[in-house]
Amino acid sequence: MNQASSQRFRAGFxxxxxxxxxxxxxxxxxxxxEKISITSRKPQTTRHRIVGIHSDDTAQWxxxxxxxxxxxxxxxxxxxxxxxxxxxxxxVDVVVFVVEALRYDQHDQQVLKLLPRNRPVVxxxxxxxxxxxxxxxxxxxxxxxxxxxFADIVPTSAQTKSQIKDLLMTLRPHLPEGQPLYDVDDxxxxxxxxxxxxxxxxxxxxxxxxxxxxxxxxxxxxxEQEGELRRIHAxxxxxxxxxxxxxxxxxxxxxxxxGTQARKDLERLFGGKVFLEVWVKVKSGWADDERAxxxxxxxxx
Ligand SMILES: Nc1nc2c(ncn2[C@@H]2O[C@H](COP(=O)(O)OP(=O)(O)OP(=O)(O)O)[C@@H](O)[C@H]2O)c(=O)[nH]1
Ligand SMILES: [Mg+2]
Numbered sequence: 001m002n003q004a005s006s007q008r009f010r011a012g013f014x015x016x017x018x019x020x021x022x023x024x025x026x027x028x029x030x031x032x033x034e035k036i037s038i039t040s041r042k043p044q045t046t047r048h049r050i051v052g053i054h055s056d057d058t059a060q061w062x063x064x065x066x067x068x069x070x071x072x073x074x075x076x077x078x079x080x081x082x083x084x085x086x087x088x089x090x091x092v093d094v095v096v097f098v099v100e101a102l103r104y105d106q107h108d109q110q111v112l113k114l115l116p117r118n119r120p121v122v123x124x125x126x127x128x129x130x131x132x133x134x135x136x137x138x139x140x141x142x143x144x145x146x147x148x149x150f151a152d153i154v155p156t157s158a159q160t161k162s163q164i165k166d167l168l169m170t171l172r173p174h175l176p177e178g179q180p181l182y183d184v185d186d187x188x189x190x191x192x193x194x195x196x197x198x199x200x201x202x203x204x205x206x207x208x209x210x211x212x213x214x215x216x217x218x219x220x221x222x223x224e225q226e227g228e229l230r231r232i233h234a235x236x237x238x239x240x241x242x243x244x245x246x247x248x249x250x251x252x253x254x255x256x257x258x259g260t261q262a263r264k265d266l267e268r269l270f271g272g273k274v275f276l277e278v279w280v281k282v283k284s285g286w287a288d289d290e291r292a293x294x295x296x297x298x299x300x301x
Pocket of ligand 1: 018068
Protein backbone atom coordinates (compact mmCIF):
# COMPACT_ATOMS: atom_id res chain seq x y z
CA MET A 1 0.00 0.00 0.00
CA ASN A 2 1.51 3.35 -0.94
CA GLN A 3 1.53 6.46 1.24
CA ALA A 4 -1.45 8.06 -0.50
CA SER A 5 -3.79 5.07 -0.21
CA SER A 6 -2.83 4.42 3.42
CA GLN A 7 -4.01 7.96 4.16
CA ARG A 8 -7.48 7.50 2.63
CA PHE A 9 -10.33 8.43 4.93
CA ARG A 10 -12.02 5.55 6.71
CA ALA A 11 -15.45 5.40 8.32
CA GLY A 12 -17.43 2.57 9.80
CA PHE A 13 -19.64 1.13 12.52
CA UNK A 14 -18.18 -0.56 15.59
CA UNK A 15 -20.42 -2.49 17.99
CA UNK A 16 -19.48 -2.46 21.68
CA UNK A 17 -20.79 -5.68 23.23
CA UNK A 18 -20.27 -7.70 26.38
CA UNK A 19 -22.03 -8.98 29.46
CA UNK A 20 -23.67 -6.40 31.74
CA UNK A 21 -21.46 -4.05 33.79
CA UNK A 22 -18.06 -4.54 32.11
CA UNK A 23 -17.84 -0.80 31.30
CA UNK A 24 -19.15 -0.62 27.72
CA UNK A 25 -20.96 2.70 28.17
CA UNK A 26 -18.12 4.27 30.16
CA UNK A 27 -15.82 3.25 27.31
CA UNK A 28 -18.16 4.74 24.70
CA UNK A 29 -18.22 8.03 26.60
CA UNK A 30 -14.43 8.31 26.80
CA UNK A 31 -14.04 7.34 23.14
CA UNK A 32 -16.45 10.12 22.19
CA UNK A 33 -15.30 12.61 24.83
CA GLU A 34 -18.83 13.40 26.06
CA LYS A 35 -21.21 11.62 28.35
CA ILE A 36 -23.91 10.41 25.99
CA SER A 37 -24.54 6.92 27.37
CA ILE A 38 -25.67 6.44 30.95
CA THR A 39 -23.63 4.34 33.37
CA SER A 40 -24.05 2.91 36.86
CA ARG A 41 -22.69 0.29 39.21
CA LYS A 42 -25.80 -1.81 38.56
CA PRO A 43 -25.89 -4.31 35.69
CA GLN A 44 -28.30 -3.79 32.78
CA THR A 45 -28.19 -0.01 32.91
CA THR A 46 -28.15 0.41 29.12
CA ARG A 47 -31.35 -0.67 27.37
CA HIS A 48 -30.93 0.81 23.89
CA ARG A 49 -28.62 0.95 20.94
CA ILE A 50 -26.74 4.25 21.33
CA VAL A 51 -24.48 5.68 18.67
CA GLY A 52 -21.43 7.70 19.71
CA ILE A 53 -19.22 9.29 17.06
CA HIS A 54 -15.51 10.16 17.11
CA SER A 55 -14.05 11.92 14.07
CA ASP A 56 -10.59 13.20 13.20
CA ASP A 57 -8.80 14.09 9.96
CA THR A 58 -8.18 10.45 9.08
CA ALA A 59 -11.31 8.56 10.09
CA GLN A 60 -14.77 8.48 11.61
CA TRP A 61 -15.41 5.83 14.24
CA UNK A 62 -19.15 5.27 14.74
CA UNK A 63 -19.49 3.31 17.98
CA UNK A 64 -22.70 1.52 18.85
CA UNK A 65 -23.18 0.93 22.58
CA UNK A 66 -25.51 -1.97 23.36
CA UNK A 67 -27.32 -3.39 26.39
CA UNK A 68 -25.32 -5.98 28.34
CA UNK A 69 -26.39 -9.35 26.96
CA UNK A 70 -28.04 -11.44 29.66
CA UNK A 71 -28.97 -15.06 30.07
CA UNK A 72 -32.12 -14.53 32.07
CA UNK A 73 -35.03 -13.65 29.84
CA UNK A 74 -37.15 -12.53 32.69
CA UNK A 75 -39.57 -10.36 30.81
CA UNK A 76 -40.42 -8.63 27.53
CA UNK A 77 -37.95 -5.83 28.30
CA UNK A 78 -35.03 -8.29 28.68
CA UNK A 79 -35.95 -9.99 25.42
CA UNK A 80 -36.09 -6.64 23.63
CA UNK A 81 -32.64 -5.73 25.03
CA UNK A 82 -31.06 -8.97 23.80
CA UNK A 83 -32.72 -8.53 20.41
CA UNK A 84 -31.05 -5.12 20.15
CA UNK A 85 -27.63 -6.75 20.76
CA UNK A 86 -28.04 -9.44 18.10
CA UNK A 87 -29.36 -6.95 15.54
CA UNK A 88 -26.48 -4.53 16.11
CA UNK A 89 -23.96 -7.39 15.77
CA UNK A 90 -25.29 -8.22 12.33
CA UNK A 91 -25.05 -4.68 11.01
CA VAL A 92 -21.56 -3.37 11.91
CA ASP A 93 -18.11 -3.47 10.29
CA VAL A 94 -16.15 -4.30 13.44
CA VAL A 95 -17.01 -5.67 16.88
CA VAL A 96 -15.44 -4.65 20.18
CA PHE A 97 -16.02 -7.40 22.73
CA VAL A 98 -15.47 -6.07 26.25
CA VAL A 99 -14.49 -8.18 29.27
CA GLU A 100 -13.21 -7.18 32.70
CA ALA A 101 -9.54 -7.67 33.47
CA LEU A 102 -8.84 -11.16 34.86
CA ARG A 103 -12.49 -12.09 34.70
CA TYR A 104 -14.00 -14.41 32.14
CA ASP A 105 -16.95 -16.62 33.00
CA GLN A 106 -20.00 -18.27 31.46
CA HIS A 107 -21.75 -14.91 31.07
CA ASP A 108 -18.91 -13.61 28.87
CA GLN A 109 -18.79 -16.95 27.08
CA GLN A 110 -22.46 -16.65 26.20
CA VAL A 111 -21.79 -13.33 24.46
CA LEU A 112 -18.72 -14.79 22.73
CA LYS A 113 -21.01 -17.36 21.11
CA LEU A 114 -22.93 -14.54 19.41
CA LEU A 115 -19.85 -12.94 17.85
CA PRO A 116 -19.66 -12.99 14.05
CA ARG A 117 -16.91 -15.05 12.37
CA ASN A 118 -16.94 -13.02 9.17
CA ARG A 119 -15.94 -9.65 10.63
CA PRO A 120 -13.02 -8.50 12.78
CA VAL A 121 -13.59 -8.78 16.52
CA VAL A 122 -11.28 -6.80 18.81
CA UNK A 123 -11.10 -7.90 22.43
CA UNK A 124 -10.97 -5.07 24.97
CA UNK A 125 -9.83 -6.04 28.44
CA UNK A 126 -11.24 -3.17 30.50
CA UNK A 127 -10.80 -2.09 34.13
CA UNK A 128 -7.03 -2.73 34.04
CA UNK A 129 -6.73 -0.06 36.77
CA UNK A 130 -8.07 -2.71 39.18
CA UNK A 131 -5.04 -4.93 38.51
CA UNK A 132 -2.06 -3.86 40.58
CA UNK A 133 0.49 -6.19 39.02
CA UNK A 134 0.16 -5.62 35.27
CA UNK A 135 2.22 -8.79 34.63
CA UNK A 136 -0.84 -10.73 35.75
CA UNK A 137 -2.58 -9.60 32.56
CA UNK A 138 -0.22 -11.57 30.33
CA UNK A 139 -1.51 -15.09 31.09
CA UNK A 140 -5.06 -13.72 30.86
CA UNK A 141 -4.36 -12.29 27.40
CA UNK A 142 -2.81 -15.61 26.43
CA UNK A 143 -5.84 -17.52 27.61
CA UNK A 144 -8.31 -15.18 25.90
CA UNK A 145 -6.45 -15.42 22.59
CA UNK A 146 -7.29 -19.13 22.60
CA UNK A 147 -11.02 -18.52 23.13
CA UNK A 148 -11.65 -16.79 19.80
CA UNK A 149 -9.70 -15.64 16.71
CA PHE A 150 -9.58 -12.01 17.86
CA ALA A 151 -8.19 -9.54 15.31
CA ASP A 152 -6.48 -7.68 18.17
CA ILE A 153 -6.45 -7.49 21.95
CA VAL A 154 -6.29 -4.13 23.75
CA PRO A 155 -6.19 -3.71 27.54
CA THR A 156 -7.87 -0.45 28.63
CA SER A 157 -9.14 1.44 31.59
CA ALA A 158 -12.17 3.54 30.70
CA GLN A 159 -12.07 4.98 34.19
CA THR A 160 -8.52 6.33 34.00
CA LYS A 161 -8.74 6.83 30.20
CA SER A 162 -5.77 4.55 29.69
CA GLN A 163 -5.06 3.09 26.20
CA ILE A 164 -8.06 4.82 24.64
CA LYS A 165 -5.99 6.32 21.83
CA ASP A 166 -4.41 2.88 21.24
CA LEU A 167 -7.87 1.40 20.89
CA LEU A 168 -8.84 4.01 18.27
CA MET A 169 -5.63 3.33 16.34
CA THR A 170 -6.16 -0.44 16.53
CA LEU A 171 -9.69 -0.12 15.18
CA ARG A 172 -8.89 2.31 12.36
CA PRO A 173 -7.44 -0.18 9.82
CA HIS A 174 -10.53 -2.37 10.26
CA LEU A 175 -12.88 0.42 9.12
CA PRO A 176 -13.83 0.50 5.44
CA GLU A 177 -12.46 3.29 3.27
CA GLY A 178 -15.10 5.88 2.56
CA GLN A 179 -16.62 9.24 3.34
CA PRO A 180 -17.85 10.22 6.82
CA LEU A 181 -21.19 8.62 7.68
CA TYR A 182 -22.25 11.50 9.93
CA ASP A 183 -21.43 15.19 10.13
CA VAL A 184 -17.92 15.42 11.62
CA ASP A 185 -19.25 17.62 14.46
CA ASP A 186 -21.96 15.10 15.47
CA UNK A 187 -21.34 13.04 18.61
CA UNK A 188 -24.54 10.97 18.61
CA UNK A 189 -27.56 10.14 16.47
CA UNK A 190 -29.85 10.37 19.47
CA UNK A 191 -32.19 13.31 20.03
CA UNK A 192 -31.97 15.66 23.00
CA UNK A 193 -35.36 14.27 24.02
CA UNK A 194 -33.91 10.74 24.23
CA UNK A 195 -30.81 11.96 26.10
CA UNK A 196 -33.07 13.75 28.61
CA UNK A 197 -35.04 10.56 29.34
CA UNK A 198 -31.79 8.64 29.76
CA UNK A 199 -30.34 11.23 32.17
CA UNK A 200 -33.36 10.77 34.44
CA UNK A 201 -33.15 6.98 34.11
CA UNK A 202 -29.48 7.08 35.13
CA UNK A 203 -30.36 8.83 38.37
CA UNK A 204 -32.95 6.12 39.13
CA UNK A 205 -30.18 3.53 38.72
CA UNK A 206 -27.74 5.52 40.81
CA UNK A 207 -30.01 6.78 43.59
CA UNK A 208 -32.42 3.89 44.19
CA UNK A 209 -31.92 0.41 45.67
CA UNK A 210 -31.34 -2.84 43.86
CA UNK A 211 -34.84 -3.57 42.56
CA UNK A 212 -36.91 -0.52 41.74
CA UNK A 213 -34.74 0.76 38.81
CA UNK A 214 -35.52 -2.41 36.86
CA UNK A 215 -39.24 -1.72 37.15
CA UNK A 216 -38.93 1.83 35.84
CA UNK A 217 -38.63 3.70 32.59
CA UNK A 218 -38.87 7.36 31.63
CA UNK A 219 -41.08 9.08 29.10
CA UNK A 220 -40.58 12.69 28.02
CA UNK A 221 -44.02 14.28 27.87
CA UNK A 222 -42.93 17.77 26.86
CA UNK A 223 -39.68 19.14 25.42
CA GLU A 224 -39.68 22.80 24.43
CA GLN A 225 -36.87 25.15 23.63
CA GLU A 226 -37.17 28.90 24.20
CA GLY A 227 -33.87 30.48 23.16
CA GLU A 228 -31.19 28.85 25.30
CA LEU A 229 -33.70 27.45 27.81
CA ARG A 230 -35.03 23.93 27.48
CA ARG A 231 -38.27 23.07 29.29
CA ILE A 232 -38.60 19.35 29.87
CA HIS A 233 -41.41 17.38 31.52
CA ALA A 234 -40.41 13.80 32.31
CA UNK A 235 -42.67 11.03 33.63
CA UNK A 236 -41.01 8.21 35.55
CA UNK A 237 -43.08 5.11 34.85
CA UNK A 238 -43.28 2.40 37.49
CA UNK A 239 -44.70 -1.08 37.52
CA UNK A 240 -46.54 -1.04 40.84
CA UNK A 241 -48.16 1.60 43.03
CA UNK A 242 -45.82 0.75 45.93
CA UNK A 243 -42.79 1.81 43.91
CA UNK A 244 -44.15 5.30 43.48
CA UNK A 245 -43.62 6.15 47.15
CA UNK A 246 -40.05 4.84 47.08
CA UNK A 247 -39.16 7.12 44.19
CA UNK A 248 -40.85 10.18 45.68
CA UNK A 249 -39.22 9.55 49.07
CA UNK A 250 -39.85 11.19 52.42
CA UNK A 251 -41.20 14.68 51.86
CA UNK A 252 -40.43 14.34 48.14
CA UNK A 253 -36.67 14.45 48.81
CA UNK A 254 -35.70 11.52 46.58
CA UNK A 255 -37.60 12.77 43.54
CA UNK A 256 -36.13 16.22 44.05
CA UNK A 257 -32.60 14.78 44.11
CA UNK A 258 -33.27 12.73 40.95
CA GLY A 259 -34.51 15.85 39.17
CA THR A 260 -31.66 18.08 40.34
CA GLN A 261 -28.89 15.66 39.37
CA ALA A 262 -30.44 14.93 35.96
CA ARG A 263 -30.90 18.66 35.28
CA LYS A 264 -27.24 19.39 36.07
CA ASP A 265 -26.06 16.66 33.67
CA LEU A 266 -28.34 17.93 30.92
CA GLU A 267 -27.23 21.55 31.35
CA ARG A 268 -23.63 20.36 30.91
CA LEU A 269 -24.47 18.21 27.89
CA PHE A 270 -26.69 20.77 26.12
CA GLY A 271 -24.59 23.76 27.15
CA GLY A 272 -27.62 25.79 28.28
CA LYS A 273 -30.18 26.21 31.03
CA VAL A 274 -32.68 23.42 31.63
CA PHE A 275 -35.99 23.51 33.46
CA LEU A 276 -36.80 19.92 34.34
CA GLU A 277 -40.05 18.77 35.90
CA VAL A 278 -40.24 15.13 36.98
CA TRP A 279 -43.25 13.17 38.18
CA VAL A 280 -44.15 9.50 38.74
CA LYS A 281 -46.82 7.54 36.86
CA VAL A 282 -47.96 3.91 37.35
CA LYS A 283 -48.34 1.58 34.34
CA SER A 284 -48.99 -1.85 35.80
CA GLY A 285 -46.82 -4.63 34.41
CA TRP A 286 -45.32 -2.49 31.60
CA ALA A 287 -41.99 -4.41 31.54
CA ASP A 288 -43.69 -7.69 30.73
CA ASP A 289 -46.09 -6.32 28.18
CA GLU A 290 -44.66 -6.68 24.66
CA ARG A 291 -46.76 -3.81 23.34
CA ALA A 292 -45.97 -1.44 26.18
CA UNK A 293 -42.24 -2.24 25.90
CA UNK A 294 -42.32 -1.55 22.17
CA UNK A 295 -44.30 1.65 22.49
CA UNK A 296 -41.80 2.88 25.09
CA UNK A 297 -39.09 2.57 22.44
CA UNK A 298 -37.36 -0.68 23.44
CA UNK A 299 -36.15 -3.40 21.09
CA UNK A 300 -35.57 -1.07 18.14
CA UNK A 301 -32.21 -1.09 16.44
N1 LIG B 1 -12.41 0.45 38.03
C1 LIG B 1 -13.02 0.64 36.85
N2 LIG B 1 -14.36 0.74 36.81
C2 LIG B 1 -14.92 0.95 35.60
C3 LIG B 1 -14.18 1.05 34.40
N3 LIG B 1 -15.06 1.22 33.38
C4 LIG B 1 -16.29 1.24 33.93
N4 LIG B 1 -16.23 1.08 35.26
C5 LIG B 1 -17.35 1.03 36.23
O1 LIG B 1 -18.11 -0.15 35.99
C6 LIG B 1 -19.50 0.08 36.25
C7 LIG B 1 -20.31 -0.29 35.03
O2 LIG B 1 -20.00 0.61 33.98
P1 LIG B 1 -20.96 0.79 32.72
O3 LIG B 1 -20.21 1.62 31.74
O4 LIG B 1 -22.31 1.25 33.13
O5 LIG B 1 -21.01 -0.72 32.22
P2 LIG B 1 -21.85 -1.36 31.01
O6 LIG B 1 -21.04 -2.48 30.47
O7 LIG B 1 -22.26 -0.31 30.06
O8 LIG B 1 -23.11 -1.94 31.79
P3 LIG B 1 -24.60 -2.32 31.20
O9 LIG B 1 -25.10 -1.14 30.43
O10 LIG B 1 -25.36 -2.53 32.46
O11 LIG B 1 -24.42 -3.53 30.40
C8 LIG B 1 -19.61 1.57 36.63
O12 LIG B 1 -19.63 1.65 38.04
C9 LIG B 1 -18.35 2.17 36.05
O13 LIG B 1 -17.90 3.32 36.74
C10 LIG B 1 -12.76 0.96 34.49
O14 LIG B 1 -12.00 1.04 33.52
N5 LIG B 1 -12.25 0.73 35.74
MG1 LIG C 1 -24.10 0.29 29.45
